[in-house]
Amino acid sequence: ETGVTQSPTHLIKTRGQQVTLRCSSQSGHNTVSWYQQALGQGPQFIFQYYREEENGRGNFPPRFSGLQFPNYSSELNVNALELDDSALYLCASSPPGLHTDTQYFGPGTRLTVL
């Protein structure tokens, strides 16, 4: 069984640019959540997608947007990058069923904004 995978592993962008991060959920999982983890901090919830629809959003501006595809993979898009967007971006998938709250995390994408 393949776990959650993310690409790319590392990324360097400059302020004002746009970035797209990708996540493949674990087989059979239909819910994907995205988190931002700044250095020395815990992950902060960005948003969640369930069956291709946004299903909750944290305190992040609209320039953070996402997509979920029919195969349940997902993208996180960030426009107009700011220096504070530098962080580890984590994707987590959850299986369908009663305990959908159990999230399985990918290794993350390290984004550096210069």
Add this chain to the structure above:
Amino acid sequence: AQSVTQPDIHITVSEGASLELRCNYSYGATPYLFWYVQSPGQGLQLLLKYFSGDTLVQGIKGFEAEFKRSQSSFNLRKPSVHWSDAAEYFCAVGPNTGNQFYFGTGTSLTVIP
């Protein structure tokens, strides 16, 4: 407001010694509680979770945690620490309908020989 507090930023223990990592939460309803471990440069691995029932839950790698509603705590314990346990540990609380999780700021564990 929902929040998670991990009071200890950094803990150092000797290999073979016991370990307890503290977690306190603030949540308006019955929470789902989790402990995750993160090795450097890696994602988060689920150690254990509490949804309901027995307040002492067992997890992987010999870890356990106890839910104490009266103290709003969910402390993680291990009777004998191994050098490979050195990592960052995160406590998290989530709703029982599956949506937004709240993570603590983490406790960094160093294990000395």
